[in-house]
């Protein structure tokens with residue numbers, strides 16, 4: 528695994544048999560241009576210097592690594608958090624959106640285009656667009672617009688145009704089609720910005736590279752705090768960007784085990800969860816090959832999780848390869864375990880985590896109970912402010928979810 532990042536993906540964007548690019552020729556020509564520009568620009572002194580400065584002065588990096596003493600006392604083990612919730616805008620997504628925005632600026636683009644489901648990617652991208660003085664167009668299903676009103680307001684305040692998508696189920700899948708269509712109308716002046724380590728090459732590689740900072744910082748910070756590396760590193764997996772970010776910092780350390788946590792939702796019946804690496808089969812969706820939750824005809828299945836940022840039927844191609852090679856293990860946490868972890872972190876540590884990140888915390892609590900000798904580093908991908916109205920309305924202040 529030496530020099531891992533240099534060897535994966537290969538020149539065509541494959542991680543083993545996964546990834547690649549399954550898109551119409553017009554779009555392929557544009558992706559090839561982005562790939563070439565990325566290889567050229569991202570290695571330049573100016574680009575690296577500017578991105579470093581943005582990370583420090585605008586995003587507030589490095590984010591801390593924090594030792595959870597009350598949580599560790601209660602559950603055993605030594606539990607640490609990488610605090611991506613303290614990154615500007617409250618989650619890790621800004622790490623790749625600022626990278627994509629800076630690349631767009633260097634390529635001379637005038638507009639950033641993307642789709643958004645719950646609105647988290649839309650808000651992060653709108654933030655990047657405002658910072659760089661670029662136009663921003665976010666395609667969002669009408670159903671999601673109604674559900675995620677605060678994020679719609681945020682995007683508008685940041686100067687983005689939110690385009691309602693009114694056909695089909697009016698959610699994420701239609702929004703993807705709509706955003707691609709808008710992008711194809713003017714690929715010279717605009718760039719399509721994907722929100723995770725998914726989509727056709729070069730996005731899984733680019734987004735991972737922009738998230739790599741999380742793992743680099745965390746490894747250095749953990750070593751400095753404890754004098755050793757963690758026994759285990761864990762993160763939640765939707766598309767897989769926050770997980771790839773932290774895991775990539777430890778991938779050459781063979782003694783550090785890496786565990787991705789997928790949402791087991793309300794049951795393991797089709798449509799009730801979104802654990803594609805654990806229960807999917809290889810297939811193609813949105814222009815790349817990955818483990819996919821699909822029916823017998825190969826159509827993507829409906830997915831569900833209490834954390835809307837995790838409900839994607841596919842998964843990053845790099846995760847698929849690392850699952851097959853065994854370098855990363857994948858497991859699940861269900862809605863109930865997620866809520867227990869959410870309320871427990873609030874009460875014992877004074878940190879309100881995102882429901883997405885709570886899945887990784889849930890796994891850490893279980894692993895700490897099973898092995899009290901262990902040190903575990905959790906990527907706390909985001910803060911939970913976005914989730915509190917929903918949670919309190921549905922589950923109250925959580926007494927029944929806390930250990931008595």
Ligand SMILES: *Cc1c(COP(=O)(O)O)cnc(C)c1O
Nearest residue numbers: 723765766767768769836883909
């Ligand atoms: C979007 C989101 C995720 C899931 O995306 P990944 O690409 O799997 O990281 C996780 N946590 C938070 C807070 C998010 O907003």
